Amino acid sequence: MIEICKKYDCVGCGACISACNKRAIFMHPDSLGFLYPVIDQKRCVDCGLCVKSCFNNHKPTFIEPLKTCVGHVLKVEEQVTSTSGGLASVFMREIINNEGVVYGCSGENAHEVKHIRIENIDDVNKLKGSKYVQSFMGLTCNSVVQDLKANRTVLFIGTPCQVAGLKAYLKGKEYDNLFMVDFVCHGVPSQQILNDAIDAKVADNGNLRLVNRVKEGGKESKYTLRLLKEGKIAYDQAYPSMGYITGFLSGLYYRENCYQCQFARRERVSDITLGDFWDRHDDVKGLNNKKDGLSMIMVNTENGKKLMSMCKDSCELVEWDYEDFIKRNGQLKQPIRRHPKRDQFEELYCSKGFQSAIKESLRGDLNRIRKIILFNLIDSTLSTIPIIKIIYKQLKLIK
Structure with a gap:
């Protein structure tokens, strides 16, 4: 039985589907709906084209x-x-x-x-x-x-x-x-x-x-x-x-x-x-x-x-x-x-x-996210003040 690539290496790009001349591959969802290739063994002729088309097998x-x-x-x-x-x-x-x-x-x-x-x-x-x-x-x-x-x-x-x-x-x-x-x-x-x-x-x-x-x-x-x-x-x-x-x-x-x-x-x-x-x-x-x-x-x-x-x-x-x-x-x-x-x-x-x-x-994420957004807003506002802009530039030069 052909394994195109390891399941959690698969990105769902569909190259293997296009490569199969026998249309023996279809995409099947997992519990979260992510699609993974499944081979219909009755149609598969073990030509290996699907394996060759997967970039996980060729860096x-x-x-x-x-x-x-x-x-x-x-x-x-x-x-x-x-x-x-x-x-x-x-x-x-x-x-x-x-x-x-x-x-x-x-x-x-x-x-x-x-x-x-x-x-x-x-x-x-x-x-x-x-x-x-x-x-x-x-x-x-x-x-x-x-x-x-x-x-x-x-x-x-x-x-x-x-x-x-x-x-x-x-x-x-x-x-x-x-x-x-x-x-x-x-x-x-x-x-x-x-x-x-x-x-x-x-x-x-x-x-x-x-x-x-x-x-x-x-x-x-x-x-x-x-x-x-x-x-x-x-x-x-x-x-x-x-x-x-x-x-x-x-x-x-x-x-x-x-x-x-x-x-x-x-x-x-x-x-x-x-x-x-x-x-x-x-x-x-x-x-x-x-x-x-x-x-x-x-x-x-x-x-x-x-x-x-x-x-x-x-x-x-x-x-x-x-x-x-x-x-x-x-x-x-x-x-x-x-x-x-x-x-x-x-x-x-x-x-x-x-x-x-x-x-x-x-x-637990929302409070953290809102604090980050507030910080970015303050940062963007301050950066419009001339003296603050000069300080930012000096800090960049130091980095």
Whole structure:
């Protein structure tokens, strides 16, 4: 009997499903709803293609970035409707305008967050924004290859492990017409947990669009579980609260593999890595509209440099020290810690459901989180005072 990889090494990227010519592999949920591959032995012919397609059996190639910068798109409308600086939107539009195709995560159906293929500019909005849940890949890897073989330019956007899954499926073959973009990832909850959180709060929950980051009134984007129905807000629960978004940011119910993630490191696997850049101390100079959100950008490969060059007229950038990125973002150093009540949450979730499980498991977290938010607010406010700004700069020089 074939074992594709050890269960808790599996990231659910779906490369093995795409690799199987006999369609003998399907994804089966565990008690928390995380999907793992199961082989139908009646269809399996022991060809081993699934094993060969799994990056856990072939160490991924990690790359130190060639160039790092901070920036945002030039179009303000694009910027304010994006999670941070809007660079992913620029990449998507550039590829589609050159008759290419884009693969990315869509939250158009909050109950079925998944990777989709688009080739129409009007569909870019389907992929915009953060979705704090694991997207279903299905046969995406197979579809990407079909487009590459048809000489279409392809942009793939996903988590680092999804990029690594696609690269493993390609068996190391390089394509000049393939651009891969990942982002600094904290970890992923399951679709089942998200669905339970939604169903507990919204009675009439058909056709809901998922939004997890919101910019309003020129302020820093906030974390939320917002659900839209026909363009109107059906539910909105902002962080911190006793709910899904706080559990996510606390690392309470990530996929088990996320707590030992091999991609939470300074070296990257994609052509370009994107992340949030919070400029709370007004460190960034030379950008015209940083108030509406900034991205940190890691250009990792020559292909990544090529994509950035294609988009140079659509964005504004300043070079930045990579070591500063790493200081600002823990997931460029190590995985998020496993929440001390992760096991308790799982036990309660299976016996009493999501609402009871999160209420009990997050009880001690909220006060700590609110203190951190208050400290950050005070810190940001003080940093606007001229004399305090000078002191901050002197402290940085000492460091």
